[in-house]
Amino acid sequence: MKAPEVEPSSLSDAPYLGFDRGTDRHRMGLRPVREHWLEPDRHRDWQLQLKQSLIRSDREKFIADPTTAAAQAGVVRLAELLSSEERIEPTIEACGLATQEDWCIMAREDTWRLRAASVCFPSRWVLSQKLGGTVADIHQSVPKYESDLGGLVESFFDRLDYERVVWRLNWELWDDPRLSQPWTNEQAEVFDSPPATLVPERVFLRVERQTMRRLTDETIAFSIRVHQRPLGDLVKQSGALAHLRSVLLGDGGSVLAAEKLGHLQVPVLEWLAATE
Numbered sequence: 030m031k032a033p034e035v036e037p038s039s040l041s042d043a044p045y046l047g048f049d050r051g052t053d054r055h056r057m058g059l060r061p062v063r064e065h066w067l068e069p070d071r072h073r074d075w076q077l078q079l080k081q082s083l084i085r086s087d088r089e090k091f092i093a094d095p096t097t098a099a100a101q102a103g104v105v106r107l108a109e110l111l112s113s114e115e116r117i118e119p120t121i122e123a124c125g126l127a128t129q130e131d132w133c134i135m136a137r138e139d140t141w142r143l144r145a146a147s148v149c150f151p152s153r154w155v156l157s158q159k160l161g162g163t164v165a166d167i168h169q170s171v172p173k174y175e176s177d178l179g180g181l182v183e184s185f186f187d188r189l190d191y192e193r194v195v196w197r198l199n200w201e202l203w204d205d206p207r208l209s210q211p212w213t214n215e216q217a218e219v220f221d222s223p224p225a226t227l228v229p230e231r232v233f234l235r236v237e238r239q240t241m242r243r244l245t246d247e248t249i250a251f252s253i254r255v256h257q258r259p260l261g262d263l264v265k266q267s268g269a270l271a272h273l274r275s276v277l278l279g280d281g282g283s284v285l286a287a288e289k290l291g292h293l294q295v296p297v298l299e300w301l302a303a304t305e
Contacts, residue, residue, distance in 0.1 A: 032220040032231060035206035038075035041256035043068065045236040046263075047200025049272045056181060059241075062194040066240060067128055068254065076129050076208070080149040083209055084122065090211055092122050093146040093160045095134065100144035103134045103248030110244075121145045130240075130252040135164075137247045141186050143167060144248075150208045150255045152201065152237060153217055170214065191243050199237040202289055202297060206233050208255055222292050225299040229261025232297055260297075264304070274301050 084091050095101040108119040117127050124132050125147025134145035140163050148156050159167050164182045165175065189195070204220050223231040235257040242250045263269035277286045278301060290297050 030218060030220050032204045033207055035233070035259075036208075038072040039206060039208045040072070040258050042070065042258075043236075043238075043256045044266055045198055045238060045256050046234070046266075046269055046272060047198040047236040048276045049269075057178060057185065058197040059185075059195045060197065062196050062240060066194055066242065067130055067252070068238070069129060073129055077126060079208065080126055083149045084126075088122075089157070091147065091149045091156065092125070093143075093148075093156055094121060095145040096161065097136055097138075097144050099136045099138075099245070099247040100134050103136065103244040103250065104145055106244040106248070107132065107134070107250050110242075110250075121147045125149060128252075130254045133251040133253070134244070135186065135249045135251055137186070140164070141183050141249075148211075148253070150253070151211050152199075152235065152255065153210050153212060153214050155211060155213060186241070186249055189241060189243050189249060194240060194242045196238060196240045199239065201235045202232055202260065202293065203235055204232050204293060206257065208257075219292060222296055225296045225303065228293075228296050228300040229264070230259050232260045232293060233257050234260055234263065260300075270301065270304055274305065277301065 080091075095104055104121050104124065105119040107121075107124050108117045111117050111124055111127050117123050121132060121134065131148040131150055132146060133143055133148065135141045136144040143159055143162055146156055146160065154170070164186075165179065168178075204223065205217065210217070235255060238254045238256060240250075240252045240254075242252075244250050263273065276282060277289070277298060286294050286298060
């Protein structure tokens with residue numbers, strides 16, 4: 030099966046890699062937001078129109094209205110924070126349609142739970158399966174999450190103060206360039222593997238820039254912004270391919286390569302080796 034064609038406005042110019050974490054001092058890969066909390070770019074209008082279209086086609090797949098009073102209070106505060114240029118209605122749908130970021134509202138109860146969301150561009154997960162879930166439930170499919178980060182995220186949420194906004198990155202290498210992928214990894218279509226010579230244009234680095242910001246005493250906003258670009262773009266970015274080779278071809282890289290690449294493992298590793 031042939032992979033879908035890439036829509037140019039689904040791509041990003043941001044230089045994020047996600048796998049260059051050698052200097053991170055925090056196990057979660059957290060860094061303080063020093064300048065811009067959100068990062069709109071030249072594709073904003075197109076991506077917001079895509080969000081509108083997706084919601085019109087199947088609202089329940091992409092929108093989860095607040096299920097508790099605390100979550101609703103968090104949404105109201107988020108709308109206030111996003112209303113710098115024009116007033117945004119205090120609904121999670123309006124918040125999602127105002128930014129290229131998707132939004133999850135985590136609420137403190139017996140533990141932290143997902144209680145509202147606008148997620149039009151999920152990276153192979155299903156919102157209805159996560160709503161109401163704990164942090165551990167949400168990350169159930171993430172390899173080694175419990176052993177590496179179990180309890181750490183919840184503890185961090187408890188300590189996050191109002192003045193501090195943080196961000197982190199996740200990354201994947203996929204041959205499906207669609208921004209919206211509201212299905213699980215197991216449900217994802219498997220496309221014909223490209224030869225190594227076509228890897229630069231048919232395999233995409235998909236990076237999620239995630240931010241965390243306290244809204245109220247009981248809620249935190251978790252934003253997800255997808256930045257993706259063809260793997261060939263890394264050739265022009267100093268040190269990027271060297272980092273990726275180190276991660277996938279260095280010590281312990283074979284396990285990570287199998288997890289990240291799946292059926293793309295052979296052509297991607299062959300291309301990386303050929304670009305040294």
